[in-house]
Amino acid sequence: MDFNLALKLYTAEQVKNGEVIAAQMAGVSMYSLMQRAGMAVYQRFLQSYPRARSVLVVCGSGNNGGDGYVFATLAKQAQLKVSVFQLGDPNLLKGDALRAFEDWQTVDGKNSSWDDWHTALLEADVIVDAMLGTGLSGEVRQDTRRYIEQINQIHCPVIAIDIPSGLSADTGAVLGDAIHADHTVTFIGVKQGLCTAQARDHVGELHFSGLGVNIEFESIQEERALGINHQVISRLLPPPKAAAHKGDNGRVLCVGGNQGMPGAIRLCASAALRCGAGLTAAISHMDSLIPLQVSCPEVMSQGMTLDSLQEAENELTNRTRWADVLVFGPGFGMDDWAIQAYQTLSKQYKPKVVDADALNILAMLTDRGELNIAQDELRIITPHPGEAARLLGISTSDVERNRYKAARQLQARYGGVVVLKGAGTLIHDGVRMYVCLAGNPGMASGGMGDVLSGVIGALLAKGLPPVLAARLGVVIHSHAADLNARQYGEIGLLASDVVETLRQAIHSEC
The missing domain is CATH 3.40.50.10260 (YjeF N-terminal domain)
Known part of the structure; x- marks a missing residue:
C-alpha cells in the first residue's frame, strides 16, 4: 500500500x-x-x-x-x-x-x-x-x-x-x-x-x-509501531559530499569466515563496500583467506589462527583500533577460534553489528555465567527467530507467536538496537518499533543475513546513529532483494544477487 x-x-x-x-x-x-x-x-x-x-x-x-x-x-x-x-x-x-x-x-x-x-x-x-x-x-x-x-x-x-x-x-x-x-x-x-x-x-x-x-x-x-519501506531511503540517507575521500566514509572491520565458511565473510564485506564504506577490512580463519582475497580484492584481508592465542588477540586488537565499526559473526562457527575472536571484539567500545554465530556465543556465554549481559548502546544485534529464541531462553515458536514482544524482550535484556529478522523484520531501540514492509519470500535462503550485517556496518561507518543505520540497512537490503526479484523472479534469489543490486536500491526512487 x-x-x-x-x-x-x-x-x-x-x-x-x-x-x-x-x-x-x-x-x-x-x-x-x-x-x-x-x-x-x-x-x-x-x-x-x-x-x-x-x-x-x-x-x-x-x-x-x-x-x-x-x-x-x-x-x-x-x-x-x-x-x-x-x-x-x-x-x-x-x-x-x-x-x-x-x-x-x-x-x-x-x-x-x-x-x-x-x-x-x-x-x-x-x-x-x-x-x-x-x-x-x-x-x-x-x-x-x-x-x-x-x-x-x-x-x-x-x-x-x-x-x-x-x-x-x-x-x-x-x-x-x-x-x-x-x-x-x-x-x-x-x-x-x-x-x-x-x-x-x-x-x-x-x-x-x-x-x-x-x-x-x-x-x-x-x-505502537511504524511501518517503513523504500521511501525512507532517499529521505534519510545522507547524500555523498562532492569533496569526499575514502576516509570520510568510514572504516569497517568484518570478522568471521571460519573453516569451511569463507562465503559468509565475503558476502558481508562485499555488501559493506557496495553500500559505500570507505575502507573495508576482513579477518577470517587462515583457511578462508585465499577465497576471500580472490573473490573480493577491494577488501583488505587477513588470516587469524589459534597457534598463538596471545599473538592472535594482538593482531585482532590492532585491527580493531584501525576500524570505526566492527561487524562480526558471519561464518563464525562456535569453536575456540570464534570464542577468542568474540571475546576480543565484544570488549571494544565502538559501533558494532553482532550477527549469526556471534549471537549464539553471546547466548552460550551468558547461560554459562561466563559473561555479563552488557547493555551496549552501540551494539546492533540481528537475530533470526532461532537465534532470538536462544538469546531469550525460549522456543522459536514462542518468538514467532509474538514477534513484537520478543523484540522488546531482546532490547530490554541486551540493550542497543534489535533487528529481529523474518517476514516483516522488526527494528527496536527501546523507544520505537519499526516494521519493514519490503522484502519477499526469495530472501529465505542462505547468506542473506550476512549481506544485511555488512549493509548496516557501512551505514554505521558513515556516522549514522545505530537505530537509523539499522532502519535504513534493513530497508535497503529488502528493497535490493525486491528489485532483483522484480526482474528475475523470487525463486532462486541468491544473497550474492542482492549484493549486486544494493547500489540500485540506494539510488532508486521507485
Whole structure:
C-alpha cells in the first residue's frame, strides 16, 4: 500500500476503543462507519475484479459480519449474484450488525442454506471474508476452521474485511487456521499484526480506508509501531559530499569466515563496500583467506589462527583500533577460534553489528555465567527467530507467536538496537518499533543475513546513529532483494544477487 515515509500501526484494542471516540469527534454514527466500511470493500471489489458477476459472502456474528452484509447489499443492488452464508444463528445478531442484516433483507436479500455451500464455492468469482474480526484472541473454533480450510483449498480470489479471519491483529500469528486473502481492506488504523510474521502469507495486498475519521483517531491514539519501506531511503540517507575521500566514509572491520565458511565473510564485506564504506577490512580463519582475497580484492584481508592465542588477540586488537565499526559473526562457527575472536571484539567500545554465530556465543556465554549481559548502546544485534529464541531462553515458536514482544524482550535484556529478522523484520531501540514492509519470500535462503550485517556496518561507518543505520540497512537490503526479484523472479534469489543490486536500491526512487 502507498503511504508517506512511515505507516502508523496500532493494536486492535486501540482501534476498538479509539474508533468510538473518533466517530463522536467527527459527528459520525457507528452505523455510518459500518456502511462506509462495506462501501470501501465494495470499491476494492470493483477495482480488482470488475468482471466478476457472482460473489460469495461469509458473515460472522459480530461487526465484521455487519460489514459483510453492507457489502452484500451493495452488490445485490448492482444486480450481481450474491450468496450470503451466516455463521451461527442470524437471530442472535444485535446492534449495528443486526441493522446491516435487516438492510440486506430489504433488497430481497436472503441467506443461503449451508446445503448449497459447496455449489456456491465452485460458482463464485470472488469470496468476501467477513467471518472473524480483529477481536479474535483464542484459536478459531473447529466448525469455523472447516470453512476456512475449504475456502483456502479452492482457486478463487478472496477479499478479507479488516483482517483475514483467523489471524491475530496484534501479532500476525495464525490462531489455528486463517484465510489466505488476495486483498485485505482494513479500517480506521492499520493493525500491527497485518505487517509481520505469518500475516505476510495471509494478507495479500493491503489496503487502508480511514472511513473519514482517521485524522480524529490519530489525534487520540499514539501508534505502537511504524511501518517503513523504500521511501525512507532517499529521505534519510545522507547524500555523498562532492569533496569526499575514502576516509570520510568510514572504516569497517568484518570478522568471521571460519573453516569451511569463507562465503559468509565475503558476502558481508562485499555488501559493506557496495553500500559505500570507505575502507573495508576482513579477518577470517587462515583457511578462508585465499577465497576471500580472490573473490573480493577491494577488501583488505587477513588470516587469524589459534597457534598463538596471545599473538592472535594482538593482531585482532590492532585491527580493531584501525576500524570505526566492527561487524562480526558471519561464518563464525562456535569453536575456540570464534570464542577468542568474540571475546576480543565484544570488549571494544565502538559501533558494532553482532550477527549469526556471534549471537549464539553471546547466548552460550551468558547461560554459562561466563559473561555479563552488557547493555551496549552501540551494539546492533540481528537475530533470526532461532537465534532470538536462544538469546531469550525460549522456543522459536514462542518468538514467532509474538514477534513484537520478543523484540522488546531482546532490547530490554541486551540493550542497543534489535533487528529481529523474518517476514516483516522488526527494528527496536527501546523507544520505537519499526516494521519493514519490503522484502519477499526469495530472501529465505542462505547468506542473506550476512549481506544485511555488512549493509548496516557501512551505514554505521558513515556516522549514522545505530537505530537509523539499522532502519535504513534493513530497508535497503529488502528493497535490493525486491528489485532483483522484480526482474528475475523470487525463486532462486541468491544473497550474492542482492549484493549486486544494493547500489540500485540506494539510488532508486521507485
